[in-house]
Amino acid sequence: MQKLPKLSLGNKPLTQEEIYEVNMNMGTNTKTLIYQIGRFDKNFNKSLKFKIKEKIYEKPLSSFALKEHLNSQKDTKLVLIYPISLLLNPIAKELKLPLSFKEKLLKLLDSSEEKEEYLKNPAKYFKLHPHSEFANDFLVIHSVGEYEGIEFSATFDDLVLEILFDMISRYLDKPFTELYLDISSGHNIYVSALIEAGRLFLTFYKLQNFLPQEDQLKVYIIFSDPILPPYERIFKIHDGFPLDVKVFFAYPERPEQFAFESAFSSFIKKLEIEDSSIKRQLNNLFSKGYFFYSAIKNNTPLVLYTWEYHKEEEIIKGIKYLINFINSKLFQNYQKTPNINFESFRKAFLMLAIYLGIVKVLKFYEIKKKSEVSISELNKKFRDEENTIYKYFNLIQNRTYFGHEISNNFEKAEIKEKFQPEWKLLQEFVSGESKDIQPRNFFAHCGFERNCVEVKREGKEILLRYKSEILKKIENFILKN
Numbered sequence: 001m002q003k004l005p006k007l008s009l010g011n012k013p014l015t016q017e018e019i020y021e022v023n024m025n026m027g028t029n030t031k032t033l034i035y036q037i038g039r040f041d042k043n044f045n046k047s048l049k050f051k052i053k054e055k056i057y058e059k060p061l062s063s064f065a066l067k068e069h070l071n072s073q074k075d076t077k078l079v080l081i082y083p084i085s086l087l088l089n090p091i092a093k094e095l096k097l098p099l100s101f102k103e104k105l106l107k108l109l110d111s112s113e114e115k116e117e118y119l120k121n122p123a124k125y126f127k128l129h130p131h132s133e134f135a136n137d138f139l140v141i142h143s144v145g146e147y148e149g150i151e152f153s154a155t156f157d158d159l160v161l162e163i164l165f166d167m168i169s170r171y172l173d174k175p176f177t178e179l180y181l182d183i184s185s186g187h188n189i190y191v192s193a194l195i196e197a198g199r200l201f202l203t204f205y206k207l208q209n210f211l212p213q214e215d216q217l218k219v220y221i222i223f224s225d226p227i228l229p230p231y232e233r234i235f236k237i238h239d240g241f242p243l244d245v246k247v248f249f250a251y252p253e254r255p256e257q258f259a260f261e262s263a264f265s266s267f268i269k270k271l272e273i274e275d276s277s278i279k280r281q282l283n284n285l286f287s288k289g290y291f292f293y294s295a296i297k298n299n300t301p302l303v304l305y306t307w308e309y310h311k312e313e314e315i316i317k318g319i320k321y322l323i324n325f326i327n328s329k330l331f332q333n334y335q336k337t338p339n340i341n342f343e344s345f346r347k348a349f350l351m352l353a354i355y356l357g358i359v360k361v362l363k364f365y366e367i368k369k370k371s372e373v374s375i376s377e378l379n380k381k382f383r384d385e386e387n388t389i390y391k392y393f394n395l396i397q398n399r400t401y402f403g404h405e406i407s408n409n410f411e412k413a414e415i416k417e418k419f420q421p422e423w424k425l426l427q428e429f430v431s432g433e434s435k436d437i438q439p440r441n442f443f444a445h446c447g448f449e450r451n452c453v454e455v456k457r458e459g460k461e462i463l464l465r466y467k468s469e470i471l472k473k474i475e476n477f478i479l480k481n
Helices: 016-025 062-071 099-110 112-120 156-173 188-207 265-269 276-297 301-306 312-330 342-364 375-383 389-393 397-411 439-444 468-480
Strands: 031-037 048-052 055-059 075-083 137-141 144-147 150-153 178-182 218-224 234-243 453-458 461-466
Touching (some): 031 156, 048 062, 062 234, 075 156, 099 112, 178 188, 188 218, 188 234, 188 342, 276 312, 276 389, 276 468, 301 375, 301 461, 301 468, 342 389, 375 389, 375 397, 389 397
Parallel strands (some): 031 178, 048 234, 178 218
Antiparallel strands (some): 144 150, 218 234, 453 461
16 A cells, blocks of 8 residues: 555644635645636626735736736636626626627627627627636536526526536646636625535535545635725735535445445436436445445445456546536526436536545555455454555444454454365354344344355465355345445
8 A cells, every 4th residue: 555645733633724724825736716706787898906825916806916916836827707788787888898799789788689699608708708718627517597688597506506516627638736716706696606616516526535635625614805996905805714514424325225236226317317337327326325334334344355346547537427417408598498407417416426436546555356355354354454445434333243253253263273275154163143144144243144254274364255155145235324
């Protein structure tokens, strides 16, 4: 196993606030992403004086100032979020704007045909927005309310998903280690959606990163003083407010059937995916995710060596498919909500995130499907107080129970000396179990029920495996619990 990184000052770990101060005041290679709700009002393009860490930046948006401040130390990108209703503003007739942009807006305000075109492809209009030139990218989201006779009926959940998926897509494409949510502009519903998307993204991130990260993602909320007259004064940007979430080792949804091929078929119906091949792939991802989660939670390490988990790329492919699928629904119509089942899709993303996190830990510990596993390997990876895999899932008590079962079944001298060079059922050396495997006994013995585990001696090593005839039953037990 490779050595895990530690970030500390002496022997004392840094707090999130201390890490923030270190990063803000020292040059780093941190990859940073900033989001802010875009503006288009009377003073949207007026340069204002923003103050950050005793430095003054003259910019029309606080995020522009923050980007310039951070860019000298970090690779910083800015994404502006434009609600689609933003440009349906009669004030455009009064503003001094670039000619091509002004002509486009005047036509938009006066022509029903242009409005229809705008609702189909708003991005080409927002590309002309003066602020888009200074941002690295922009995202056009739905709106709520009536503007210039056009009714927008998006839900809060729609807005959250649109921003969340943009964050996830950018992270999967080019991972970043700092995320700033600038809430200095935008109506309350858009600001609230931005914060909620950031919270869900951080949850998504933490569930796929149980192992400590050298560059652990940090999420900060920032805002400026209220932008009110007189505009010639200095507006301070208030930064360093960390956003945090608590995550628990818990799978968001339970199987309704207890075989891999159908465990989550009922849940997938709620996602309203029509492609049968995709449904099978997602069911398999959800099923295996729950299976390995349950095996870890229920303290059955031999299961982790007996079944094969997906590659990280396959899980990420499932995440990307869900994003593309939901986006195709969301952006099909900018006026109406597609009434997406937000809770089901939220669970789906968290299920894939936790599975991805489990796979990363199993790969780190070099735990993979094999025909047999030694007691010494199990002790090293599950029982050792310093290195136990359970510490990353906050299941440290599993280590103690597991140690008792290993000791009682395989390490006592009177039992150990009986093991032979041929595979034999553990039941032949340790009595106490009936002929049939029982779920209660299976879990009580950490998966080492004596009528299903085969054991043999190979030199000084004791090797274990499950009897092949009972694998389907164990699959059923794990999926049920």
